[in-house]
Every structure is written in C-alpha cells, then in structure tokens.
Amino acid sequence: MENYVAGFKSNDVALIDKMVKYPIAYIKNGTVTMCDSYPIDPKSLKEEKGWDHSVDWKFEVTAVNDSEAHAVASAVRCRKDGSRIESVHGFYAFTKTVDGWKMYAVADTTF
Template identity: 65%
Template sequence: MDTKKHMKEVHDTYMNYYVPGFSNNDMAMIDRIVKYPIAHIQNGSVSMHDRYPIDPQQLKVKKGWDHTSDWEFKVTAANEKQAHAVASSIRRKKDGSIIEYVDAFYAFTKTNEGWKMFAISDVTF
C-alpha cells in the first residue's frame, strides 16, 4: 500500500479540478471528480444528489461572494480504495470583508477514471 502516493493523487485531483471549478463556477470541471449520486451531510441529515449540491454561482449571487482566501486542503487518510480529506477557507466580498468561514469534509473513492468524491459535509460560520 502506498499511502503517500494515494494522498498526493487525491490532493492533486482536488486542487486541479475542484478549486478552479468552484472558483470559476465551472460545474463541468467539478463533475469530473464526483461519483454520483453524491451524499451531502448537513444539519443532521444525509441527502443524495444526482448533481453537485452546492452551486458556486448561486452562492456568489446570494451572499455577495467575490473570492476566497486562506484555502487549506489536507488529505487525512487514504488507501488504495478510499480517502478522507478536509478543507477550510474564508469567503470574502469584493472589498475583502469576510462573509463567512467554511469548513468541509470530503470522502473520495478510487474508480477506473481516478479519484472521485462521493460524500461532502460543509459547515459555514
């Protein structure tokens, strides 16, 4: 088992697809690393979705979100079949003021097409 290799693969997948996809409202890019249906764990319940449950474009309009800072992503565990990761960031308005802090947990699975996210749980505060 090559844990470090798997952790790097998951990290690279997230940074190369999820971060730019989310930042640029590119749902097709996000979809490349999601295994549907995806579980969204939030507020004490789990819901299954056939499309990614968080729409960055809607968030930008609803919250006045312009950009993200202090983005951190860490793969906390990985084997040849599954990986867990956590991320945190700060959503900001155009003037740099803070809208909210975000913390998220992701579960990934290894598929024939590479690492795919199959569960997410996010908390904003």
C-alpha cells in the first residue's frame, strides 16, 4: 500500500501499475468495470477537486491467507489551505503472484 500511496501522491500511475494485476475490477456506483489500465487518474482527480493532500490516513488488512488479501484504507482529502474537501474510503483485493502481491479489484466511496 505504501507504493500505491506514493504513486497517488506523485501522480505516478506507472508506480501504481507495478502493483496491479490487469485486468482490474473497478467497483463504483453499483457497477463493476474490468479495466486494462488503472481506472483512477490521480492528476485529473486532483485538478477536478482542488485536492492538494490527504490527512488522517488509515490502512487495515482485514483478511489474508496464502493466496488472497483484502485491505481497506481511508483518508481526508484537503485543499492547499488545509480545508476539507471530502473523506474517501477504499477497498482493495489482492492476489499473490510469482511477482508478489498484486491488486486485482478496487472500490472507492467518497463522502
């Protein structure tokens, strides 16, 4: 998850790509879309929302076995002046591959 956050902070989708097993399932608004590239563009998201940074990051691995893991993360997105834009909560599913743990599903909700 550290690489994921680093990639998101720096708009480095290539870094995020290293931890994804494509196609990836993107779950949003009651639909599942299979994507051949990462479905969330950090740069566009930052521009659309005026998002500068996030605070109050929380990560938790909620389930793990030898081949699969689930994790959740949450944070508060803020503008440059520190004012709050929204809270975000994400769910991530991982599978163990010969190259290590790879994300194969992501879902996010903002409020």
